Amino acid sequence: MTAPLEMHVGQLGQTQQLARGGTATIYLVPDLRLSGFNGVRFVYKKYKEATKLGAGPSLTTGLSNFVRFRDRLPSTQRDAWDARIIWPVSVVLDENGAADGVIMRLIPDQYFHDFTKRAGGVNRKPREIETLFGDDETALRKGLTKVDLTTRFRLIRAIAAAYGMMHKENVVVGDISGRNIIYDPDPARPTIMVVDVDSARIRGNRAVFGMQPHTPNWQPPEALAASAALMRATKSNPPMPDDDRDRLRNRWSIQSTQTDVYKFALMVVRILDNGRGGAVNRDPHKARRILKAQAGDEAADLLDASLAENEKQRPTMRQWYDLLQQRRAGRHGRPAPPRPRPQAAGPATAQPDNQYLANGHRVGKWQWVEGQGWVRQSLGARHNP
Template identity: 65%
Template sequence: MSASPEFVVDQLGRITPLARGGTATVHLVPDLTSVGNQPGPYVYKKYNDKTKQSAGPALGRGLSNFVQFRDRLPANQLKAWDERIIWPVALVRDDTGAADGILMRIIPDRFFHHFTKRNGGSNHKPREIETLFGDTETAMRKGLPDVSIVTRLQLIGAIAAAYGMMHKEGVVLGDISGRNIIYDPDPQRPAIMVVDVDSARIRGNRATFGTQPHTPNWQPPEALAASHALERAKRSVPPAPRDVQDRLHNTWSIQSVKTDVYKFGLMVVRILDFGRGCAVSRDPGKARAILRDRLGPEAQALLDASMADDPRARPVMRDWYLALQGGSAAAPKPRSRSAPTPAPEASSSLANGARRGNWEWVEGRGWNRVTPGRR
């Protein structure tokens, strides 16, 4: 097997910071035009020292495994993979030879949005799927378009296709949340991409960073139960034996296609039953009704099974894909779509007291939510 593509930081040319997160900083590398069979442009995800220390000396091997995994995909499958997933294409080492980060394709423009800030300014960044979880008034204030139930179902179908493809190839996503799916809500061709996949686990390998994390409010029931039991074990007098605590921690941390399916079920609930406070909802009631009315009782049953407490009762992602494919999300009678909501004007053109739904522009303070009925 040929070695996976690698670069030393100095070989990347110009590096321009784009975004900073809790584990890494993302940089644009405009001078790099191609890596193997993948044309640019690219970004360089440079892990911070804390992240590299937690991964330990196996970081380089883990990241190389990611790159080699993609390189082994057949050409026809690689195209479908790259259309849905931002996957590492090369390992980057520092000047000492230690693993420092990864190269990835830059996210296509269609997945970005100019978010209007409360102060009237704007922020250009990817449109994360969690923006579909919130209330319409906040979305309107941010300049986001109204997204119909039809389009939401199509986006869910696209997520199911991407996750199903990853599961088929032996990839457990693990850290699924509203921030590692981005989307384009264009009703004519809605699309998604899976991002931040470096915490995933490839079959036959350990997770690159040791364990696969659970984002708060996305834990499956078995992880929540193990977490609560571990807290009780630590607080008992005397504390539970170390082997008992280790076993509970392992139960909490182990992720599989079954935990992925549960988290996908949560995503379905939050995309379909959206509003204030719904970003952390685990109540499937409204989503069940929408699936039943739009797609039939089989789709409702899939959601029920996906959110089962017993992992063995959960379906596979292919079941979701089959239920949602073939335009099934478009099966309901045609509905009129609202025109995209324009972004609120910049502060220079707004009068004090201007209203957008339940948001009011206050000079010197920006956009503020007001109580319905207040003038």
């Protein structure tokens, strides 16, 4: 027996506000008990009126399909899913039968932290992965413990496993950022959970809220390029044709497993090359050196491929997971011949032309491209003599 896929507001009983965001308010529902969830506590994510209005009349159907997706997973797969992902388990309907919000499991306690405030006291909230992006001094001031390189690698591997599982089930995460992964840094068994997934999209379906947003400083090159082109279009004379504008808007908004891989690679860069300004870091040079030293040339090449300007040249999350699992088991392939390391970051950092990405494409130099960030240009597919 599983939880009801839909329920009415009146069935929730007492609620207690926990947090308020831009799109919804989160309430604890202390008395709610659902079949198939022994000892689990739940929260009610109530969408704001503006959020529901923006989603349109398809919101109820979209959320119902979202909930049913998890319910259709085989039980063993669903258990693995729930261990890594806070996915909605029921749609809450208002008095008119329209979607008002969703029921989700309460985040487990080990993912919370008492953050020290500057003015004194603490603020208890989830430990978001973006706390690993900054400098150690700020982290210590907030009461966070220093997370060593080994633990950071294990957390990256756990994120790759979660995203890989989602891709295997044809789910595009979409709005990946430093705030929708939470983590437990316990060195004995560091773990993560994916949260705020109602903006994800099941492939072949429309996103529940119409489109999947990009968090600022996480946009892939194709979205940045489309955004820059749209900005130029506002000043063009004669005006850009409407069809061309629509194509650019689609280019900006449409997300895929390839945009997920790019954003995951940004997360790897920011976890490994942490420090002041780390939350907006797009320069892969230091993270690449760390990956190469810790996991070999193939890992460094995989980062290069993931940050490719052309999304079709990016690898899969499965490739990331497999490689990081090999490192965990101590299985390293035969070392590749040594190659020059990237030079220090600059406006046009040169590298040899005879390198290859993990997907077999030959690459040129890293370049900072305005409106796109650090990109490594492809010179075409590899041709064996």
